[in-house]
Amino acid sequence: MGKTITLSRATGVSSLPAPVRRVMSIGLKNVVVPLLGIVLFLGAWSLAARNIDTSLGQFPGPATVAQQFVSLYDEHRAEREKAEAFYERQEQRNAERVAQDPSYEPKIRDYTGKETFFDQVRTSLITVMCGFLLAALVAIPFGIAIGLSETLYTAVNPVIQVLKPISPLAWLPLVTMVVSALYVSEDPLVPKSFLNSMITVTLCCLWPMLINTAVGVASISQDLVNVSRVLSLPPLTHVRRIVLPAAVPAIFTGMRLSIGIAWMVLIAAEMLAQNPGLGKFVWDEFQNGSSESLGRILTAAIVIGFIGFLLDRGMLTLQRFVSWDRNSATR
Amino acid sequence: MEAIRNGFMAVVLAITTTMTVGSGSARAESLGWPEKEELTFGFIKLTDMAPIAIAYEKGYFEDEGLYVTIEAQANWKVLLDGVIDGRLDGAHMLAGQPLAATIGFGTEAHIITPFSMDLNGNGITVSNAVWDAMKPHVPKRADGKPEHPISAAALKPVVEQYRAEGKPFNMGMVFPVSTHNYELRYWLAAGGIHPGYYAPHKGDISGQLQAEALLSVTPPPQMPATLEAGTIYGYCVGEPWNQQAVFKGIGVPVITDYEIWKNNPEKVFGITAEFAEKYPNTTLRLTRALIRAAMWLDENDNANRPEAVQILSQSQYVGADAEVIANSMTGTFEYEKGDRREVPDFNVFFRYFATYPYYSDAVWYLTQMRRWGQIDEDRPDSWYREVAEKVYRPDLYAAAAKSLVDEGLADAADFPEFGTEDGYREPQSEFIDGVTYDGTQPNAYIDSFPIGLKTGDRL
Incomplete structure (x- = not known):
């Protein structure tokens, strides 16, 4: 130990104690290198952008995107102010009407103005979460069932293998028609468009969770199964105490795959079906074809990427939190 | 950038002020309250959807007690289906759409129009x-x-x-x-x-x-x-x-x-016959709001057009650059690059009785459907008249216009003489x-x- 210190003193490169050096090297690796990557990327992007001329003007560089982000935020603020004025006028109008027509039951209607970029982000997030949770509710119990029974697995496997690769774009028209046929109500709880997007997301992100759960359950160590047999645990307790904990890493791997797919599918579905959300925002801007459109589309694309990244990280954190095997997921 | 933002804020401010000022409601009793207050209207991203955007932004819909959501549609088919299946209460339509739907070329449904949206464009x-x-x-x-x-x-x-x-x-x-x-x-x-x-x-x-x-x-x-x-x-x-x-x-x-x-007559505002029957007051009121919007668009020799351009260039409406929209909306049209010519009547929203749904306009579209075979066999002249009367509803328009005149919101001289008008323009x-x-x-x-x-x- 003492020798090492002397050695490094002698080299003169780093006269700092070992822990500090280690922190520095970690810092170098985790902060400086990624930062360098980002800077290089931004540089390459803005260089490339300067050389691409489209019929809507120059391809947006990082500065344009930053500017568009600010202007989207300003629009959001302006729209909020308009919404407030809208509610005030509405209350006033309701009061006037009640004065003239006492039988009238005043009602506050939601703001009828446009959805801003940030509203669309929120809509998309809610949709993806609902679709994903619905998929998890179906896929995990079913996955456990087919993981436990080899017969069941053999029976459903061909069907799953065929359904799995179906593109969301193929599901979407079917979902739309079925939803509009079955979901009929005067005053619907949630809009049809929300259901369409959500169900499409569910259908597409079901499979990785299902398969991973099944595989995870099927490959539990025989020792654990034997323990359960020796203690002659009842089936539910067997699932709860032995199967679930053992399969958690595999289930979460499936969930992480699924949420990534869910997010990508959602954007495509919104774009195609014109359902509210980020996908619609991108498509609307494309249709507008104004000189700001490309900048806004790219801003949306980057936000989509960021959200996808955060969703994935969120899932990873959750997995670390519930899993007994901390090393099973690191990347 | 800054200029655009300031312009945008100015528009917002101007709108808010007009809205708060213009909310008199003494007229309400005589017209009857709207049966349906929350409405969704569809449109296609084209400048001739302007009356709908203006009626919303200038608070004319709200003045009528209507809470309208305006939604851009992907294409004309989606828009028409939306009106037919009730997802949309009304929409900016091609003049031929209500006619074709009513005679059953394409999706069959009885669509009517109480309001013509514009000429030319x-x-x-x-x-x-x-x-x-x-x-x-x-x-x-x-x-x-x-x-x-x-x-x-x-x-x-x-x-x-x-x-x-x-x-x-x-x-x-x-x-x-x-x-x-x-x-x-x-x-x-x-x-x-x-x-x-x-x-x-x-x-x-x-x-x-x-x-x-x-x-x-x-x-x-x-x-x-x-x-x-x-x-x-x-x-x-x-x-x-x-x-x-x-x-x-x-x-x-x-x-x-x-x-x-x-x-030439262009877009119309289409609703289902069922809607007009079920919600007569709402129909009347939305027609009033649209007439007021059209008046605003043509007021004082197109004086309001620059403001209309700012509104239409917002992303939820037409969304193209203001200067592109301004090119045609403000009375000029650029042909070959640099060959900019005056076409003052390129977009007409109100003058020349533009918003009155003339039967003869409907008949013209029907003659073209026959000319190109969409109507595959001969029909007597009386058939053309009947279809036009089934789809174009100048009676609804007249009721709305008269009520506006009575309240002093419009001038009777800006409308056809309703007592004698038979709905057919002089030969053109x-x-x-x-x-x-x-x-x-x-x-x-x-x-x-x-x-x-x-x-x-x-x-």
Whole structure:
């Protein structure tokens, strides 16, 4: 130990104690290198952008995107102010009407103005979460069932293998028609468009969770199964105490795959079906074809990427939190 | 950037003030409260949707106690289906759509219109290559610029050349029963180019039988991109998609519909007959709001147009750049790059009784449906009159207009004399080919064209 210190003193490169050096090297690796990557990327992007001329003007560089982000935020603020004025006028109008027509039951209607970029982000997030949770509710119990029974697995496997690769774009028209046929109500709880997007997301992100759960359950160590047999645990307790904990890493791997797919599918579905959300925002801007459109589309694309990244990280954190095997997921 | 933002804030402020000031409601009792207060209206991203946007932004809908959500639609088919299945309460429609739906060409449904949205507003654009080829055939003025209106006769040799090379001459229009389809066909046929027939009784609804120029459907906002991709060589569409082609430098508008038929009726506001029956007060009130919006758009010699342009350029409405929209909305039209000409009546929203739903306008569209085979067999003149009366509802318009006049919100002189108006315009002859149109004689009119189906013809 003492020798090492002397050695490094002698080299003169780093006269700092070992822990500090280690922190520095970690810092170098985790902060400086990624930062360098980002800077290089931004540089390459803005260089490339300067050389691409489209019929809507120059391809947006990082500065344009930053500017568009600010202007989207300003629009959001302006729209909020308009919404407030809208509610005030509405209350006033309701009061006037009640004065003239006492039988009238005043009602506050939601703001009828446009959805801003940030509203669309929120809509998309809610949709993806609902679709994903619905998929998890179906896929995990079913996955456990087919993981436990080899017969069941053999029976459903061909069907799953065929359904799995179906593109969301193929599901979407079917979902739309079925939803509009079955979901009929005067005053619907949630809009049809929300259901369409959500169900499409569910259908597409079901499979990785299902398969991973099944595989995870099927490959539990025989020792654990034997323990359960020796203690002659009842089936539910067997699932709860032995199967679930053992399969958690595999289930979460499936969930992480699924949420990534869910997010990508959602954007495509919104774009195609014109359902509210980020996908619609991108498509609307494309249709507008104004000189700001490309900048806004790219801003949306980057936000989509960021959200996808955060969703994935969120899932990873959750997995670390519930899993007994901390090393099973690191990347 | 800063200027745009300030402009935007100014618009917002101006709107908020007008809204708070103009919310008198003494008139409410006499009209009856709206039965349905929350409405959703659809539109396609075109400048002629302006009355809807203005009625919303200026608070005219709210003045009527209507809470309206305005939604852009992907294409005309989606929009029509939305109105039919009730997802939309009403929409900015092509004049041919309520007529075609009611007579059962395409999706069948009884759609009516209490309000015509505008006159003119379309143009025909060809790609740069086609323009270069047709330019030598266009007569020049003394200053060297092309003499207008440009006839499709200048395009004919180009089409023939493409055909000789075995290349189909594809052109885009926005919908089989769109104004644009009929205008493009009218222009082509007037120049001796056959645009093709429909034969729905044989299941052929491509509209390309015997065609020299092949017309197909492209949604308006995608026109410039489709032209740029080379899928089509020209198109007929509403604004701003002709001016967009000039700005992008991908095509040249050759003619506006104003030059094909002076002050031709364009979009209408469509609702289902069921809606009008179930919610009479709502129908009346929304018509009032739209009339007020149209008045605002044409007020004081288009004085409000620059503000309208700012509103329309917002992303939830038309969303194109303000300068592109301004090009046509403020009375000028740019043909070849730099060849900017005055067309003061390019977009007419109110003057010349633009918003009154004339039966004769409906009949004109029906004659064109017959001319091109969408109506596959002869119909008596009385049939044209009956269909027009079933779809166009000047009675609803008159009730709304009268109530506005009574309240002092409009001037009776701006409307037709409702007591004596029979809904048929005087015979019109300001067409590019000089043929006279008399709405009371549809069959005689159909027979007067050299190209097109005539009495007795059936494919």
